[in-house]
Structure formats: C-alpha cells, structure tokens
Amino acid sequence: MAAPLSERKQQILRAVVVNYIKTAEPVGSRTVSRAYKMGLSSATIRNEMADLEDLGYLSQPHTSAGRIPSQTGYRYYVDNLMDPDDLSADDELAISSSLSTEKMREIEQIINNSARVLSSATNQTSLIMGPQFRKSAFHQLRILPLDEKRGLVVLITDTGFIKNKVIDMQQQLSQAELHQVVSYLNQKLYGLTIDQVTSSLINELKRDLFKRLEILEQAFILLEESLKEEKQIRVFLGGTTNILNQPEFKDVDKIRRMLNLFEQEPLLFKILEDSSSEDDIVVSIGEENEYEDIQECTLITGTYKIHDKTLGTVGVLGPTRMDYSRVISVMRRLVGYLNQSLSS
Amino acid sequence: MAAPLSERKQQILRAVVVNYIKTAEPVGSRTVSRAYKMGLSSATIRNEMADLEDLGYLSQPHTSAGRIPSQTGYRYYVDNLMDPDDLSADDELAISSSLSTEKMREIEQIINNSARVLSSATNQTSLIMGPQFRKSAFHQLRILPLDEKRGLVVLITDTGFIKNKVIDMQQQLSQAELHQVVSYLNQKLYGLTIDQVTSSLINELKRDLFKRLEILEQAFILLEESLKEEKQIRVFLGGTTNILNQPEFKDVDKIRRMLNLFEQEPLLFKILEDSSSEDDIVVSIGEENEYEDIQECTLITGTYKIHDKTLGTVGVLGPTRMDYSRVISVMRRLVGYLNQSLSS
DNA sequence: TTTAGCACTCTATCTTGCAGAGTGCTAAAA
DNA sequence: TTTTAGCACTCTGCAAGATAGAGTGCTAAA
Numbered sequence: 122m123a124a125p126l127s128e129r130k131q132q133i134l135r136a137v138v139v140n141y142i143k144t145a146e147p148v149g150s151r152t153v154s155r156a157y158k159m160g161l162s163s164a165t166i167r168n169e170m171a172d173l174e175d176l177g178y179l180s181q182p183h184t185s186a187g188r189i190p191s192q193t194g195y196r197y198y199v200d201n202l203m204d205p206d207d208l209s210a211d212d213e214l215a216i217s218s219s220l221s222t223e224k225m226r227e228i229e230q231i232i233n234n235s236a237r238v239l240s241s242a243t244n245q246t247s248l249i250m251g252p253q254f255r256k257s258a259f260h261q262l263r264i265l266p267l268d269e270k271r272g273l274v275v276l277i278t279d280t281g282f283i284k285n286k287v288i289d290m291q292q293q294l295s296q297a298e299l300h301q302v303v304s305y306l307n308q309k310l311y312g313l314t315i316d317q318v319t320s321s322l323i324n325e326l327k328r329d330l331f332k333r334l335e336i337l338e339q340a341f342i343l344l345e346e347s348l349k350e351e352k353q354i355r356v357f358l359g360g361t362t363n364i365l366n367q368p369e370f371k372d373v374d375k376i377r378r379m380l381n382l383f384e385q386e387p388l389l390f391k392i393l394e395d396s397s398s399e400d401d402i403v404v405s406i407g408e409e410n411e412y413e414d415i416q417e418c419t420l421i422t423g424t425y426k427i428h429d430k431t432l433g434t435v436g437v438l439g440p441t442r443m444d445y446s447r448v449i450s451v452m453r454r455l456v457g458y459l460n461q462s463l464s465s
Numbered sequence: 466m467a468a469p470l471s472e473r474k475q476q477i478l479r480a481v482v483v484n485y486i487k488t489a490e491p492v493g494s495r496t497v498s499r500a501y502k503m504g505l506s507s508a509t510i511r512n513e514m515a516d517l518e519d520l521g522y523l524s525q526p527h528t529s530a531g532r533i534p535s536q537t538g539y540r541y542y543v544d545n546l547m548d549p550d551d552l553s554a555d556d557e558l559a560i561s562s563s564l565s566t567e568k569m570r571e572i573e574q575i576i577n578n579s580a581r582v583l584s585s586a587t588n589q590t591s592l593i594m595g596p597q598f599r600k601s602a603f604h605q606l607r608i609l610p611l612d613e614k615r616g617l618v619v620l621i622t623d624t625g626f627i628k629n630k631v632i633d634m635q636q637q638l639s640q641a642e643l644h645q646v647v648s649y650l651n652q653k654l655y656g657l658t659i660d661q662v663t664s665s666l667i668n669e670l671k672r673d674l675f676k677r678l679e680i681l682e683q684a685f686i687l688l689e690e691s692l693k694e695e696k697q698i699r700v701f702l703g704g705t706t707n708i709l710n711q712p713e714f715k716d717v718d719k720i721r722r723m724l725n726l727f728e729q730e731p732l733l734f735k736i737l738e739d740s741s742s743e744d745d746i747v748v749s750i751g752e753e754n755e756y757e758d759i760q761e762c763t764l765i766t767g768t769y770k771i772h773d774k775t776l777g778t779v780g781v782l783g784p785t786r787m788d789y790s791r792v793i794s795v796m797r798r799l800v801g802y803l804n805q806s807l808s809s
Numbered sequence: 810t811t812t813a814g815c816a817c818t819c820t821a822t823c824t825t826g827c828a829g830a831g832t833g834c835t836a837a838a839a
Numbered sequence: 840t841t842t843t844a845g846c847a848c849t850c851t852g853c854a855a856g857a858t859a860g861a862g863t864g865c866t867a868a869a
Contacts, residue, residue, distance in 0.1 A: 184848090
C-alpha cells in the first residue's frame, strides 16, 4: 500500500479526483488525456488507470464506465496531491463582512452567522459546536436582591457566559452577611472550570457555610442545574438543505437518514468532538468516520479558541466527493476570523 | 356554493375524505360502496360523485382515476362532517408524561419538548413560537456593579424573561445616585410592554436624566438592543423529517423548498402569527394560506397562554391530506397541558 | 330512482431496441 | 520496452411500444 506512486500516476489520480469532484460523473481516459494535456493518448492513460484501480485508488461503478476515486484515493489526494485553494476576493469579503463588520455582542449570534457563512461558501452543511459552558472557568458569582422575597443569582465565566436565575429567599439576610458569603464563594471557586465544580466540592462548601445554608441553597441549585442543563451543548447547523443539491443524495431515503441525524443534537456533538483535534484541521473520509450514518460522507473539522483556550468545534459535512481544498481554505479563514472576533 | 348537500352526498364526501386521508390514493366508487355499506351500488355512488365534482368538492387527477377531495371539500369536511377524534390512552400518556412529569424550569425546554411531542403524535412537522418577549410587560430594571469599570444591567419582565448585558461604565457613579436613577426608570416603565418602550419614549427619558446620561447610555443600549435583537423570535421546529414520509413530498424539489422554508425563522414567525387567532384553533387549508410556499399544505394553529395572557402560537404543518380530527385533538390537549404547566 | 353492463381512457410497468460512452486487449509503431 | 491505434465488447440510459388494471361515463333495463 505504501509503494510510492510514479509522478505520472499521481498526475492522473489528481486529474480523476479533481474532475470527479467537479462533475460528479465517472471520469474516462479520454477526458483525462484531453483536458490535462500531458502528451499521452487515452490508451496509455487507460493502462495507468487500470493500475491505479489495482492499487486501490480508483474504482469502477460498472465495467464500461469511467473511474471514480475510492476512499483511499481521496485520502492520497488530500495528503499528497491537493494544492491549496486561494479564496477569491468575493469569498474573502463574504466571510469577513458577515463576521467582523457588525458589532455582535451575542456569542450565539456570532456562531449562527458563522454556520451560515461556512455552509454557503462551501455549499455543504456546516455544524458548529457552541462554546462549552462546562469547560469555562468560574469567574464571578453575584447575588442581587430583587425584593424582600427574591434575589437574582448571576454566574459569570471567563468566556463571557452569563447565567442567571431568580431564587426565592426564605430567610432574610443582611447586606453585609450576604456580601460575606458571596465573597467567600468567589474566593473558593475562582478559576475553576465548571466541570471541576463537582457536587462533592459543593457539599464541602455547604458544610463550611452551614449557618447560612438555607438562603444559599438556591444559589447552589443554580450551580448544580447549570451542570446538568448544559450537558447537551447546542450545535448550530447551517445549510442543511445543501445536501439536497448533491447528486449522491437524490435518494429520498438517504435524505431522510441524514436529516434525522441533524435532529439529534447530542449525537452531532459527539461526532464533532470525537473527530476533531485542537491543533489543526482534521479530514475524516468515508469509513474513517466512526459513526455509521456518515460513512458515505466526509467530515472536516477545526476548532476555534478564545485567548488560546479551545472553545468549540467547527465542522463541514458532505459527500466524500467534496471540494476538499476549498472547504479547508474556507474553514481555515473562518476559524481565523472567529478567534479574532471572539477575543475582543 | 352554499346549496346544502343532501345527507347522502355528505356521507359520500366524508367517506372519500376519510379514505383519502388514510390511503393517499384516489378513492373509487367501488371502494366507497363496499367499505361504507350504505346499501348503494357503485354506479349510484358514481353519479353522486360526479355531482360532488361539479359542485367543486371533489376532483379527479385524470379521467379514469378515483376522486380526491378538493380544497373546498376539505373545508366542508372540517366545518361540517368531521367527528372529534378521541385520543387513545397511549397518546394521552405520551403528551402528559413528556410535559408535566419532569420539573422543567426552563421555558425553552418546555417549548422544545412540546414541539417534539406534537410532531411525533401527529406525524407532521410542528412549529412553536416561543414566548414573545416584545409583548411582555416591563417589570423591573436593575443595575448591578461588577467591578470599578463594569456593571450588569438586568431587565425582568412579567412573563419571567430575564435579559442581561454587561456594560462598561466610563464614569463612576455613587451607589445612591445609581439607585435614584434606576428607581426613576422603574417607575416610568413599569407595566409597559416592551413594544411600548419606543425610542421616542427612551429619548424622553434621556432628556429627563441628561445629567447622568453618560453612564446610562449603556443601559439604554440594552433596552434598544433588546428591541432589535428579539425582532426575530425563535420558532421551535419538531419533526421536520416527517414531511419526507408523506407521499406528496416524494419530489426532491418540493422537499427542498419546504426545508428551505424551515430555515427561515422570521418567515415562519410571520406565517404563524398571521394565521393564528387568540381564541381557538384555526385551520388554514391550501390556498387559504397567504404564503405561496405552503399553499399545498394545511396549517393548523392554536395559542398558549400564561395567566390568560397569550404568549405564543403552536402550529402543525403538513399536506392538505392530513388527519384533521387527530391533529386538532392532539393540539387542543397539548395546549391545555402547556397552559397549565406554564402557569405554575 | 337505482342498477347492471360495457366500452373507453388513462396510468404504471415491463420489454425491447438502440445510441453513446468507455473499457480491455492485441498488434503495430516508436 | 513503451506508447499508440484500432476494434470488439459491455453496460447504461432513454425512448417506443405492449399490456394489465383500475375506474369512469353512459345506456338501457329493473
């Protein structure tokens, strides 16, 4: 399998992949010899293509059709043959304008826009995992009295999350006492990620503060509920209808399975999390994906950060026949802008 | 058009509608005479059916096919012929258990669950408009100092919305001054709906308070942004893939148009708002819908309330061939539970 | 007024035939 | 030894017919 391909074979493989990505039609020897003038007749190309098929890089839908890349073929293309796609000025503009011009304070809105841009620039479906609340670090807890009976607990993280909850206070507490308790909690919790605020830690704190327990019970409930509630993180989708434009999804049954998948947020979350790496863009082709439902697809993922801390994952999902170099370029650019606009 | 139908014609019309809803196949005279033994031969039924076609209640896909209900036919059925569907114990349980058992604090989660239940119980796509922030009444505004340079503005409505925003305070303000300003605002705004807080009102308030203007500028921005940002209210969808099971959507192009519609939240919002009435369940059949995209569909809507105040709209969207009586029953029940669980 | 009977129409499906695209192989040319 | 031309062969997709089935409308009898 690791036998290095001759220069000529590489050129032919590239030609087939590029052509198939563009046309979605099996590529014949004539097409290759004509379109990519390398001074070879179709017969020669035919022989080479037969070799490439034996080596597992190409396959034939039926005896008298052209060749299409196999999964291994795509992999070889991505690893060795692909040349980087320079984004057009238009693309560049589309990405930057939809992200940076507007002053978007809401992180949710930024993510949503990103999903839209990513899907429309790639013509595929995009999935973006929202920032993971649980991985954020505890920053500040406040309790704001609303009236005699109620208060507002506010929890702020370093990544800009603000969680709040109205609580009932069964027992009156003086301003000073409240302040004292709150600052104790802040001191204990500061810098911990939400994940680290386990219930055992909460219990420990409760013991320390048991005198004021009744009032703070509700505040602890906020903490605990935050943990539970955010277990399923939102995954933002863009361009789910784009798969309908792909000829490989003209079968209604495949469409159904795909759309069904899109409705299962927790699963999408797992898929994204599993196949992504913090460092670079990851390309998972066909059966390289663990999840059966997307083994006819390619998933390309990247991660975005705020102040060098990984916040979430960005993904593009489409048929294995996808414009790899374009998607990768777009994603790289998008992630760049995203990092930049989140850090401000 | 208003000529009353004979009892027999009504029975036949009902038979055709019921049968077509069930099978999605044109209904022939033989089928009607056999299945609904009313002691008439198929020939007689044929004559009656020809009459019903002349009257506009039925139509024929082609000369030698059975009849299918026209839009007018469905309308007549819904208004005069339909008998109420008693929900099975299973359905009843499915609805109640997925809504009331769990202690769901988050309104978003309640709505989301409702959408799921509604779509799975009806096998159609469900749309639920979240509570309308803009129609909520202003309840309380608070400003909570976080540190020397920043504060948290909190806006609370009577329907339990809590909006907040971190603001920069360019200028130090004493606790007392802040308190004074905030209570002035609360007094002026209390009880107004968010819709009523127009920018002219805001400007007026700004004039009154112009001495502290710089600090409060940010608080006003929160108000104004709330107005803008919430213009497009979230519409929760359930069972979007259900349309794929409907034989009328076996055309990929129709599917695409439908799914495209589902991605346009503001449009969905308008559709729901326009065709709903506060009082009862509304059935809009085919071209009775204003929006071209759904003129091959039927939209059934209802509204849910909290303390007798209308919060949002619930809808079921599917082909005109839908099980009207079932959908209406399910929706009526769901809205009941929803009202109940929101008011607590 | 209802019914039986029959000719007619339309659709869906299956078969057949054919053109087009592309291959693999062989033998000749470089 | 490598490349090329030529040719027979295979497979698909499409169009044109053929056929069965369902259901109608009409007419004449009950």
